[in-house]
Amino acid sequence: MHHFDFLVIGSGPAGQKAAIQAAKLGKKVAIVDRSTDIGGVRLHTGTVPSKTLREAVLYLSGYSQRGLYGQGYRLKDDLTMSDLKQRLQSTIQREEEVILHQLNRNGIQVFNGTASFTNEHHVQVEDEKGKTTEIHADYFLIGTGTSPVHPKDYPFDCGQVIDSDHILNLEKLPRSMTVIGAGVIGVEYASIFSALDVEVNLIDGRDNLLGFMDKEITDDLIHQFRDQGMTVRLGEQVDTITYQQDSSVLTMLKSGKQLRTDVVLVAAGRSGNTQQLNLEQAGVDLNSRQLIQVNDNYQTSQAHIYAAGDIIGFPSLASTAMEQGRQVACHAFGQNISNNLENFPFGIFAVPEMSMVGLTEQELTKKNIPYEVGVARLRETTR
Ligand SMILES: Cc1cc2nc3c(=O)[nH]c(=O)nc-3n(C[C@H](O)[C@H](O)[C@H](O)COP(=O)(O)OP(=O)(O)OC[C@H]3O[C@@H](n4cnc5c(N)ncnc54)[C@H](O)[C@@H]3O)c2cc1C
Numbered sequence: 104m105h106h107f108d109f110l111v112i113g114s115g116p117a118g119q120k121a122a123i124q125a126a127k128l129g130k131k132v133a134i135v136d137r138s139t140d141i142g143g144v145r146l147h148t149g150t151v152p153s154k155t156l157r158e159a160v161l162y163l164s165g166y167s168q169r170g171l172y173g174q175g176y177r178l179k180d181d182l183t184m185s186d187l188k189q190r191l192q193s194t195i196q197r198e199e200e201v202i203l204h205q206l207n208r209n210g211i212q213v214f215n216g217t218a219s220f221t222n223e224h225h226v227q228v229e230d231e232k233g234k235t236t237e238i239h240a241d242y243f244l245i246g247t248g249t250s251p252v253h254p255k256d257y258p259f260d261c262g263q264v265i266d267s268d269h270i271l272n273l274e275k276l277p278r279s280m281t282v283i284g285a286g287v288i289g290v291e292y293a294s295i296f297s298a299l300d301v302e303v304n305l306i307d308g309r310d311n312l313l314g315f316m317d318k319e320i321t322d323d324l325i326h327q328f329r330d331q332g333m334t335v336r337l338g339e340q341v342d343t344i345t346y347q348q349d350s351s352v353l354t355m356l357k358s359g360k361q362l363r364t365d366v367v368l369v370a371a372g373r374s375g376n377t378q379q380l381n382l383e384q385a386g387v388d389l390n391s392r393q394l395i396q397v398n399d400n401y402q403t404s405q406a407h408i409y410a411a412g413d414i415i416g417f418p419s420l421a422s423t424a425m426e427q428g429r430q431v432a433c434h435a436f437g438q439n440i441s442n443n444l445e446n447f448p449f450g451i452f453a454v455p456e457m458s459m460v461g462l463t464e465q466e467l468t469k470k471n472i473p474y475e476v477g478v479a480r481l482r483e484t485t486r
Contacts, residue, residue, distance in 0.1 A: 105212075107133045109435065110226060110240035112218045112380070115143020116421045117246035117412030119202060121428030126209035128436045133238065134206065135228050137217040137379070141206075142199050144248050144413070145421040148268040153288075154452055155194045156271065157295050159187045166298045166454065182299060184276050191271065214238070220385035223405055242435040245387070245395060245403070245410040246428065247380065249373035249419070257369060261346040264367045267292065277301055277365035281354045283341055285312035287420075287451055289370035290324075294454040297333045304334045304362050306354070311337065313451065315418065317463040327455060336360075375414050392416070400434045401427060409435065423447045 108130035111118040119142075122134045140147050161167040163186055165178040179186070206213055216230035226243070228236045251266035258264050265273070267288045278301065282293040285307035293305040305312070305328070312335070313321050325335050340357040344367055347353050354362040375393035382389065388404040390396050395403055395410040403410050409431040412424035426447060433440040448460040467474045 104237045104239055105133070107131050107212075107238065107240045109133075109242045109244070109432065110135065110238055111244045111246060112226070113143060113244075113246035113248060113376075113412070113414075114138075114141045114202070114213075115246055115248050115412055115424060116145050117248075117414075117424035117428040117431075118143070118244060119206070119428065120425040121244045121246065121409075121411065121432045122211045123205060123209050124429045124432035125436060126211050128432065128438065130432075130436060132210075133212040133214060133240075135214040135216060135218045135226070135238075137215075139215055139231075140199065141213065142195075142202050143246075145424075146195060146198055146202070148271075149288075150421045151195060151198060152191060152271055153267075153291055153295070155191050156187055157291070157452055157454065159190060160295050160298050161454065163187065164299055182276060184273050187276075188271060217379050219379055219381035220387075221381070223385045223408070241407065243408045244428065244431050245380065245408065245414055246412045246424070247376040247414050249375050249394075249413045251369070252372040252374050254369070254371065257344045257367075258346045258352075259369075261352070263346065263350075263352050263365065264344060264369065266369050270368060273366070279364040279366075280304070281306065281352070281362050281364045281367045282370060283307075283354070283367065284370035284372065285309070285335075285337065286370060286372075287313065289368070290451065290453050292368055292370065293333060294328065294331075297328065297331050298454045300332070302332070302334075302364070304336065304354075304364065306336050306339050306341065306356070306362075308340045309337065315449075315463075316451070316457065316459055318465055320457055320459070324453065324455070324457065373413070373419070377414070401431045402434075407435075418447065418449055420447075420449060422450060 109125040109132045111122045111134040114134050114136040122132050126132045163179050163182055165176045169176050214228050216228035218226050218228050221227050224239055226238045280296050280301050281304045282289045283306050285305055293303050297303040328335050342355045342357045345353050351363045352367045377393050386405050387408055388396055394416045395414050397403055397410050397415050401409045401411050411427035411431050413419045446461055450458045
């Protein structure tokens with residue numbers, strides 16, 4: 104039986120930063136991940152791969168230079184998926200080495216295997232070969248993240264209906280794509296593929312995309328998407344998705360519209376990775392989306408078990424997960440910190456990218472807070 108002051112479950116951004124913060128406070132810390140690849144969704148299927156792809160698209164398609172050389176400018180014609188993925192493995196590998204080095208340098212022990220609670224202070228870790236390790240800890244952080252939701256009637260097995268974890272496995276660049284879900288992930292990939300001149304349909308049942316952003320920003324984004332040739336259909340529900348004999352995928356909308364494309368990307372939500380944790384044994388409560396409920400200090404229904412990052416829901420961004428992780432370690436080990444939940448910065452790396460901090464105009468209006476609007480336009484700077 105191993106004993107630690109702090110056991111972190113999940114090596115994504117929330118877990119890494121919590122572990123490092125606790126180690127810097129002089130605590131004995133361990134981190135466990137079920138994947139042999141350390142770094143979580145951010146490094147392996149989320150932020151880093153999508154941003155590496157985005158950079159490759161902006162550079163190789165010539166998109167980033169079109170302001171200077173005109174809309175027709177292309178650096179390379181006939182781009183392939185392998186051109187776009189060239190830098191991916193080396194970027195991920197290098198970042199994983201950096202993370203492992205940081206954990207080692209701070210004396211954090213890393214266990215590989217799936218963690219599940221046996222009671223409120225014990226966790227069992229089972230590796231791929233079935234070998235188990237018992238760990239007792241005073242405090243825990245659950246940072247196990249989320250996985251894409253697969254609506255049950257969608258034909259994922261045909262290979263052309265994919266989720267964001269598998270988009271980088273595409274062997275060839277599609278000519279057309281339907282993206283279902285205009286949240287952060289759907290918007291980012293829709294804009295990246297549209298910048299490659301792929302014919303993109305972006306569909307969402309809600310009336311606006313990225314509803315947490317200021318509406319003036321999203322209105323402008325939709326305008327730019329349409330200008331770029333993307334079809335944005337908001338307030339539309341998907342009825343069925345079927346694989347066709349001609350190797351296309353047909354998406355039928357409840358309004359009767361039919362969209363036939365090479366690929367359908369389903370980005371319609373993610374659910375919490377809690378199934379393997381055996382949370383009943385620890386007495387930790389979940390909500391209906393399999394996410395963990397926490398208070399303002401990220402404590403679950405058990406005060407010594409914290410949760411942070413995507414597993415607690417909105418805003419589900421790497422930068423916020425990191426900051427939440429640090430705050431958890433400080434709270435658990437008695438450090439005074441300011442817990443300013445309202446002012447986490449958001450970065451959305453669509454094409455074009457957007458960022459935001461604080462309340463939106465719509466929220467200020469709802470709260471009857473008087474405000475002034477000031478606008479600075481990047482296009483008015485020489486850069
Ligand atoms: C396509 C895409 C693009 C994104 N782009 C951005 C972006 O531009 N900017 C941004 O800020 N965020 C972005 N995000 C979100 C970002 O990736 C997440 O917010 C972040 O990874 C969440 O970190 P986390 O620590 O909560 O967990 P995760 O990164 O999800 O890591 C969870 C870890 O827990 C492990 N685990 C799960 N269950 C167990 C168990 N029982 N035992 C042991 N280990 C377990 C998993 O193997 C995984 O390694 C993007 C996400 C996606 C999918």
